[in-house]
Amino acid sequence: MAQATDPSRSGPATLSDVARLAGVSLATASKALNGRSQVRAETRQRVIAAAERLSFRPNQLARGLLAGRTGTVGLLTSDLEGRFSIPILMGAEDAFGAGEVAVFLCDARGDAIREQHHVRALLGRRVDGLIVVGSRTDPRPSLGRELPVPVVYAYAPSEDPADLSIVPDNVEAGRLAVDHLLACGRTRIAHITGDPGYLAARERAAGAEAALSDAGLALVGAPRFGMWSEGWGRAAAAMLLDKHPEVDAVLCGSDQIARGVVEVLRERDHRVPEDVAVMGFDNWQVLTSASRPPLTSVDMNLEQVGRAAAQALFGAIAGARRSGVQTLSCRVVVRGSTAALS
Amino acid sequence: MAQATDPSRSGPATLSDVARLAGVSLATASKALNGRSQVRAETRQRVIAAAERLSFRPNQLARGLLAGRTGTVGLLTSDLEGRFSIPILMGAEDAFGAGEVAVFLCDARGDAIREQHHVRALLGRRVDGLIVVGSRTDPRPSLGRELPVPVVYAYAPSEDPADLSIVPDNVEAGRLAVDHLLACGRTRIAHITGDPGYLAARERAAGAEAALSDAGLALVGAPRFGMWSEGWGRAAAAMLLDKHPEVDAVLCGSDQIARGVVEVLRERDHRVPEDVAVMGFDNWQVLTSASRPPLTSVDMNLEQVGRAAAQALFGAIAGARRSGVQTLSCRVVVRGSTAALS
DNA sequence: AAAGAAACCGAAAAGCTTTTCTGAAAGCTA
């Protein structure tokens, strides 16, 4: 069982294996591999060659134990299934990967108990920080101020203003959308949106109404809240056309709703965008590009939210803690469903 | 700066803090907390209380360093964006989370260089194993046989038969779909599917043709390969109806294609499912439920693929290495777009 | 050639937990 002379005896090679093969001490091997200056060039080469031959990788556990920093962070999502978490997660993973930080992924499935469990497990693994990704933009309970590592909340802000949260700016999103429609010459704009229990729905509506008001205009009818589904989009569009056949633009609270609206417009022989412009939110490619015509949509720049959260966490780990809610801009992606009135 | 007497002086509490507070040695504290039997009940209580007060969590790095196992695995995806990775990832995360294993998430973005980089980083962190999640079912290059930890490939099998791969059974999926349509009394079945460069498309078509052949039937026309988009679904449906107006069922290679087909059928006043039954693959809720009528679809059970991969990796870590390609069954989810011929 | 400086290498400790082994105390029997 014991194979004392076998170089590949058990598990990965350690620094002491490398040192032995190169005929130097542990300390020298370490310094050689880490570019420290206390070692002759020829010796360094020998050590590097030995490390190469054993395909040595320094044990990050030992390193972390010593340094007090592990180079890992926890990414705590509340629902992986939802499509909003993914781009944020991608942005964060991207930003961290560039900085040699590894990411522990935990999905709490929207359960507070499970979330607590994951937090404890992550702290046991001595993560250097946490990013908490929400599934909607409504504020969520804080993990608390007593955590031994910095925390950044992404998408869903923390209820505690002492925490740092990074969220997309839904009010501005509503403004931008209406500005685009106004720039297209539309003046009779209706708004069909989703569940009024969602802050995102209310904020986008508020932004839209503010932009219209700035232009001396108002929505055609009140904002129509309902559900985040194509079915609601179809139903609401039918009601809207019955009551306000004069509309020349429909701003929809999501791409799903917008698809429903476009379908009904097609069925009723309204031309899109010539007669009625339609736009949505989220810029969800599967929907925007499959629609006829393709949908103009507001992209919430979620990847950027993830990246910004990662960078903020970097900063906090380095000691530069901030707090409050930081909002990030979004952008209008123009496709065929909006165009200037001719 | 130095606060020698402050119990919460720097970073999380260590076992030696607990031992000091409880007035025992490190060894005793460890044994007390780990349920070892060499400790008097009263002493154990004292230690537990101390640990509680300091909210002590054992440092998993030190533990891993000692044990040789870290209780972490790497989850290597090739594209997070793609919707197939996510359910697999959820299943795996779920299975691991239950076993106190933490998951490192890495997204290679389809880049082999980046993948290599991530593998090296993960090995440096001494993961106990790796799961490689592909974005399509075509075989992919192996990470190699020389890795010091077990690897399981999920969704995309490894090209090396010595590796273990867990994939959904696309041939059976095609069979099941046709069996369902046959059970509905359909006999003139056409197949519109996606990019023929995808193994999944070819296998599903093969399964479908095999099931028809078993029933003494054949497809209406050849399988129509194209793209994985609604647009292709619409175009292909139009061509199909022009050439074969007698079809009573269309099996579509994806839910996206199926939606396109349903739309064209509606526009041409064919009733779904009365005149023509339609079904898709993937069971992608956003599409299936928004369609009119809701789409019957084959669910590839991807979460189960993830869970099975996690369990296989557990087994391999425990020493029970397997190899080869293991296929998992899928299931038909019936909705409004298919029904028995009346 | 001798002394001082510079360059280089190695021993040892720290970081935290678990386990084994040793030692001590308490309880029991003869």
Added chain:
DNA sequence: TAGCTTTCAGAAAAGCTTTTCGGTTTCTTT
């Protein structure tokens, strides 16, 4: 009461890397 067993607590080592500090060698300078 002496000797034994049982029970419990502590010391020390292992696991791997990095860093500090001390020691040795080589080179330069006078």
